[in-house]
Amino acid sequence: MAARILRCIGMVALIIQLTACERDISFANDVAPILQLHCAECHSPDGEGKLTSGFDVSSYATVMQGTQLGPVIVSGSRISSTLYLLIDHKAAPEIQMPPHHLKGLPAGRGEPLTEEQIETIGLWIDQGARDN
Secondary structure, eight states, X not given: OHHHHHHHHHHHHHHHHHHHHSOOXXXXXXXXXXXXXXXXTTSSTTSHHHHHHOOOXXXXXXXXXXXXXXXXXXXXXXXXXXXXXXXXXXXXGGGOSSOOSTTOOTTOOOOOOOHHXXXXXXXXXXXXXXXX
16 A cells, blocks of 8 residues: 555656656747748748638737638647647648648648657647747
């Protein structure tokens, strides 16, 4: 019984330590540069992706507006956010973003985001997708 209590205390301490290590993600400093590098070519005001879907990564406001079908970010839940699912390869290959498959958009194919970039966007969403 005592060993079980010690394990529980250890788990709680580990969770607190991991939470304390999680850095605060900034839209302006962390997320926007990733979107500009990987998404802006198509998802800017005159880009093919913007014209097709309505999604524009030019600003925080346009990112949060989402697509013609509605928001792509659910503040506090990466797994409920379409944007996250598309960049984290949790969607059919033909709709993953940026398009990096053989059936890419006519504008070309992009390189997939790195695991670190995907995690940064996921953390930002989980932290409330703030305009910071």
